[in-house]
Amino acid sequence: MSTSLNGLSRSVLETGSYITALLSYSLAAVIALLVMVWWLVKLGWGRFWIAFLFWLGAALLLTPAYANMQADTLAPAVLVAVFQTAFFGVDTAIHAIRPLGVAMGIATLVGGTHGLIWVWLGRRRVNMEQP
Numbered sequence: 001m002s003t004s005l006n007g008l009s010r011s012v013l014e015t016g017s018y019i020t021a022l023l024s025y026s027l028a029a030v031i032a033l034l035v036m037v038w039w040l041v042k043l044g045w046g047r048f049w050i051a052f053l054f055w056l057g058a059a060l061l062l063t064p065a066y067a068n069m070q071a072d073t074l075a076p077a078v079l080v081a082v083f084q085t086a087f088f089g090v091d092t093a094i095h096a097i098r099p100l101g102v103a104m105g106i107a108t109l110v111g112g113t114h115g116l117i118w119v120w121l122g123r124r125r126v127n128m129e130q131p
Helices: 015-043 047-062 077-088 090-129
Strands: 002-005 008-011 064-066 074-076
Touching: 015 047, 015 074, 047 090, 064 077, 064 090, 074 077, 077 090
Parallel strands: none
Antiparallel strands: 002 008, 064 074
């Protein structure tokens, strides 16, 4: 499907290709998160930091936002925020920055809680194994 705007032709994603693009991006983000966790484990990072960074990364990569104020399609909020800020200023990117900030705040709480529980369970298991 193609539309014309001031004589310029541009392509618009159809529903099937839009869903395929979102699913492809989401799968790539999940794979990147799993690779990050594997890498942090190999580097010897602590359980708390691995859980904390996993949730922050998930919020950063998987939070959606509208591509612009008038759009009815979603895109990754971090990409929208970066490009809108770079090309049009912070005022036009605020619609992507707000949900990203909320998601990062929630991820901080969830990741911190997850990390503390993971550390606590790991120490508890070590204490149970020692005579």
